[in-house]
Amino acid sequence: MAISAGSRRPSPEHIFQTLNAHQQTSALKTAIELDLFTSIDEGNHSAAEVASRVKASERGVRILSDYLTILGFLTKDEGRYNLTEDAALFLSRRSPHYMGTIVEFLTNEQHFQNLTRLPEAVRRGGAANERGDNREPNDALWVSFARSMAPLALPGAFFIAQLVEAEQERPMRVLDIAAGHGMYGITIARQNRKAQITAVDWPAVLEVAKENAEKAGVADRYTARPGSAFEAELGEGYDLVLLTNIFHHFDKETCVQLMRRAHQALKPDGRALTLEFVPNEDRVSPPTEAAFSLLMLVGTDAGDAYTLSEYKEMFRLAGFAETTLHPLPAMPQQVLISEK
């Protein structure tokens, strides 16, 4: 059951729910930090059992668990809680797909601070802080991103590796711009022993990608080029340039500038691969993709969730021949492939 399901007749209920929606963030964040989902997965089902396991009060666990049931992360039957499919798969540490770590980045203090200044951001049309120019480094945020968001990236990373036929093990030179945790390039490297990855990001962020490449056993085919995506020496002759979650931070002109750099770095029949929130042309659907713009309003000077037609036009201006859309299964993001 979703808390913000709209009412069918005129009622203030949806307004009331929306003004209280920040409780949803706090509740899920708290449950993840208390490891409540893992505790239930381990066989604790009553509030008393879970409370004993997570070292909290029975009353607190009961009220929090009821709230998580309303949100759709737990089920409740005769006072016993169980995990829903999503919670079992993504929120229990016993699952290989655990992604509770994402709470660190998604509820990063900078996001909260940005949101408290939303009225000013609406007035001025961009971030109401000094961090709106995302061409500048912001280690506090992006190291947090790199450290915590890898699990959320994996479904997309496997999809991308499949899309570029990594399993065929043809020699492939890949440039991963704004690599972050590096998982998109690293997943290709794991599936294709002949792939060579070059990763670009700020020095502190690249340290995380290098650690991940080490853990994945691909460090010998992993080259780090620390620096700005707009200024670093990128090299040339790549088969593939990865541009994941980067364009939404910038205005169109800056995006085209980055696309041109990618174009120059590619070999003649190379491809740029973009992973992004791409809403429909109406900009209000699908909900998660379209909603992403609000984060860019408060967090960047001029970023946005661009539509497919906008991406096609920008890639065309940067010299690319054709751009095609490949929706990510079960994830609110899309892949674009642009042919040089």
Next chain:
Amino acid sequence: MAISAGSRRPSPEHIFQTLNAHQQTSALKTAIELDLFTSIDEGNHSAAEVASRVKASERGVRILSDYLTILGFLTKDEGRYNLTEDAALFLSRRSPHYMGTIVEFLTNEQHFQNLTRLPEAVRRGGAANERGDNREPNDALWVSFARSMAPLALPGAFFIAQLVEAEQERPMRVLDIAAGHGMYGITIARQNRKAQITAVDWPAVLEVAKENAEKAGVADRYTARPGSAFEAELGEGYDLVLLTNIFHHFDKETCVQLMRRAHQALKPDGRALTLEFVPNEDRVSPPTEAAFSLLMLVGTDAGDAYTLSEYKEMFRLAGFAETTLHPLPAMPQQVLISEK
């Protein structure tokens, strides 16, 4: 379209949406504060027109309006925004049912502070602050409540006046405990010229109720008894005692104590009328009523959204004969009537 509609197949999307749900609160709060809904109701429909009217940037208004469309407060067609039925009725100042003022109380800084300490509240089983004992005054919060929440109370106030047959104009002495804005008693007084209202609340809060009684033209039948609901001299011989949104702040023992005071103040065939969030016995439905417990966990030492069976038992312990349920139409609250 609701942002947190659950997905049908395993996907991290609902987790991602929930961790971002605090954006919903910020967006609606900002739109109300900018008076964006009134501006659209006045005939401004494009982002440029609205931006000009509310003195903001077109880009900021476009992104905020798109987000409000996703949340279901606006519709968008060919780049032109319109109000949904709820927004037109409740969020435009041109509507007599405007309730944008509720943003002041619902997003009061104390609620945000309480929520940031949810992990500690879950551990200890009650508010992680010094304000958890709601028998003590908290003018900063309750004057804000009294000043801002009256519009949200009106549908319930009219329903209650109907339920107690105010329109029959029989002489009626009403005691309004923890009156707040006073609208429940005042609405009875407006519909029944023979009704006499006695209101109890903290002195600073009662000033707001007295102002509202004055505005409603019932001040000559309105008596203020400033003080604690647990200690003030209440008087006796009342036909009706109103107990609106008060019990959820306390543990059961304290509720019964207050019910006993109401019982004593009633004449032999008098009735106590409770307005509350009363979830089903499963405590996880309906969503808004059940979700209310979380606010009580972070904001009170031992308050809760009690079920009907719990209310029946508490009123029985306090000496009442029978308690019946009367759901409020189109509002997530219920009325209980307890016969002395």
